[in-house]
Amino acid sequence: MNSMTNIKYVSSLVENRFKVIKKEIVSEYQISFEVDKDEVHRLLTLLKLEGWIQLSYLSAIDWINDNEYELVYIVMNWEKPVHVQIRTRISRENPSMDSILPIFPGCKYYEREVHEFFGVKFPGNPEYAKQLILEGWDDIPPLRKDFDPRAYSDAHFAKREYTETFVNLNNEKSKQVKREKRKERIIRVRKGGKK
């Protein structure tokens, strides 16, 4: 069982039939393809027929500078052990992607979660809009890059106030000597010297 032949096999399988925008061999057991949004379903169907029958992971990435979401599907074949990442980009304005529920029924809850955390719609999955993890959420979806959890936390939850004043030991003389020594050592190490 040579792992590189498996990589070559899946690579030729996909590249012969689909327009791959970007291919990347991540490690000896993993390969990643970036394809167009419309081709994902056909590609996943093909891979499922070829033995990639387990949906390992489904999630999204928020590329806020490109104004795009990237959806990631990871499928796994246990006979030819290769994880295939399939990535596709969708627009960040009114994001929507057809559900892959007919191909992989296991995606039901992953899609619900992606909808909850990113706001991506999945027409075709009847329950994608139900809340799963959050309860009574009243802000933008929390895993988007423009959501600041710290501000939300400050606004909603009371923080413990520490009224005691602490002594700043850093200004003591012995500490300063030590710090100088440490700095010198770091400089020496960075230049390639010994400890």
Place this chain on the structure above:
Amino acid sequence: MRELKLFLGPQHPGMHGNASIHMFVEGDIIKRAFLLPGMLHRGFEKGMERHTWVNNISLIPRVCVVEPDINEMAFAMGVETLANITVPERAHWIRMIVLELARISIHLMAYGGLGSPTGNYTMMYHAHADRNSILNIFEKITGHRVYHQYIVPGGVRKDLPVGIEKDINDFLDDLESRYVEYRDIGIENPTIVPRIKDTIVLPSEVVWELGVTGIGMRSAVNKAYDLRKVMPYARYDQVEFEVPVASYSDARSRVDLKLQELVQSISIIRQCLAKMPEGDVRVPLSRGQSMRWTVPKGHVYSCVESSRGEFGYYMVSNGGTHPYRVGVRGASYPQGLLGIEKYLPGTRIDDAALWVDTMGVCSPEIDR
């Protein structure tokens, strides 16, 4: 008959962890059920984006509470793939020892956990007592009982302490000598067997539909689908071990597989202790400036075999000091959410807790 709604959890002695199974029952039979997760949601993936790569080492063990080491391993493997770090040889072996000890501990805990839904508390007490001695060994190795932060990108944090081999060997001998006793009081006990035999069966056709991995899958499809075998990480290709399988997945066979895996783990640790070479255990990531250490651009999905199945981290780096996005594939995601919704109906109230225990539903990794 009137349909009643019962809650198994979040505060319920039969529920492991903080999640709630809503069951609609008629008599004792469950008609409809679903899991309501999210009570352990702490914004984990967001939190990891807000910490540097090195700071995240202290955050990752807290994803799955019962088995923290696999998180560290998956994270370390992912970072090593992205940053192209070669780990010293000795570190691989130490990692394997720690991972297998953790696997024994979680299997003991799950086996003891079987005592709670079936009512045999003596078995639970014995298993937890043994698990505590593993935690003591961990305290000697890493300094912590539960969250070790020991497996770090680039190796392990420090070398094994002197004389730990004796402690580990003593523990393994003790555990092995009482293996028969464990079987007798648990899965071969005539009062427990009727409870766990032929209950909550997972048919082999639906494994792929759900996406169940780990013991749940191996007990149904009768194939040695173990990530340690099919895509070996660390030095699992250099030790000899078998992956126990079964062709019929009921509660009893799943627990049986757990016990057999425990024996295999014992043998792996013994081999590791014998074969472990001398040498360094860690390559320095950066020279003194770990907080400003950057990882090259890339996407990686790194996964390890946990006691519940394939546990993976999907990591994206944009070349900065912080991860751009980290996604966690909880190993019990499929059996916890879809499995409960589809395969709990038709069973009895008594069996719901058994599903949670034997399939290993771990709510912190579902919620994150």
Place this chain on the structure above:
Amino acid sequence: MESTKFSLLTKEEVDRKWWEIGDFFRRNSLWMLMYCTGCCAIELPPAMTSAYDMERLGMGPMATPRQADVLLVTGYLSLKTLRRLIYTYEQMSEPKYVVGIGSCTINGGIYHDSHAVINQLDQYIPVDVYVAGCMPNTEAVMNGFVDLMRLIKSKKANGWKKYHKNNEWYKKNQIDSLGEVRVKDEFHD
């Protein structure tokens, strides 16, 4: 001279005596309700089972909130959990005590800036004993319980009285953070 030894006790003194007798029983038989709100729950099985054996202190796990005396809040509390925790706390029969385990209950701990985890438990329900650490050792947890027993003996563990007294303040805090405590959605009717 009037004998101080045999003088009649006033009503308050009698009440106090009875309360002290009750406290003796209460501190020697603390039944706890394990609400595994977070990761520190993983250190409770060793504490309960053979390794540290909590039962020798008279403590034991209980199945439902009505039967329990001590509410263990083990670790971080997400908003969803906090709602359920408040129901649970209000269901328990008095006198009741709360032990907060882990740094997360004190000031949010490692999740201090998370959007889902509250930072300070005693804003929402009164807490009698805190056990610091992430995660605290089993010995620390056991020590926390011994501390609670000491507090009951010295009559300082009266968080439940505070909850009666400052009920409006607690309710206001709960509503500020949670919106509405009782959850009404498609999963709960």
Place this chain on the structure above:
Amino acid sequence: MIISILMGISVAFFGFVLQTSIAGVNRKIIGRVQKRYGPKWYQEFLDIFKLLSKRSVTHGWIFDFGVIMALGGIIATAMFMPITNDLMAFPGFDNFFIFVYLIAVGMLGMAMSASGSGNPLASIGVMRALTTMLAYEIPFMIIVLTIIKLTGHSSLSEIAMFQQTAVAGLEFSGTWFMIALPVGFAVAFLSLMGMLGKKPFETYIAPAEIASGPMVEYGGKQLGMLFIMHEITVFIEVSLFVHLFLGGAENIWIFLIKYFLVYTSVNLISNVNGRFKIDQVVVFFYKWPLLFAVMQAFVAIYLGWVI
């Protein structure tokens, strides 16, 4: 009369103290089986008095009344219990059937009260408790009726006397029924485990399934009273067993020893077992124990084969 009633109440109180201490000692023994130190021997007293010292919540008058009815019914049952041959409150009123009927009052009170709490888990628990009762009562009754047939008495003290002294005219007198009817003894022992709610017949408590079943909504004083009721119930059932099968007691020390042995062996057996489902409990009792009970009755009564 008043003296009898006072004596009856003191018998009930004695039963409570005895059973509570023995339960505490047993918790310690079980602790040692489970490799731990175990609680103090008087832990059960602390638990009960603590519960009585707490404030409690009510769920309506049926809930409260049921608890009082259960406790009252059980105390009334315990008043008739003979402890030794001479030590009993109402001599001549210790008929076996008195216990069977009076103990039902306590059980019904508890069932009523638990259903009155309105919690579905409590209703399921009560349903399971009644089903379990139906299962273990039949084999037990067959064995007890056999004993009554053999001795010609239904009074507990008479049955005990029958076992203690060999009378020339009476067949099989002078031997304990534990030895005389070994199969019947085994069946009755299983039934006793069912009565006491020990594993594997603990189905109606089942913390991991239905969160302690009937007791799910009790807290504070009501739970304390239920605990007292439970202790006295155990006292009644184990004493019944001692009188029926172990030949009663000439004096109080023998009673204590026999009582302790029976209760401890039940506990020890219980603690290495799992818990059956409710249908398995019924099937279990209606299969071999019922068959053996019928067989023992037939063999003992019609063929006269008694050891």
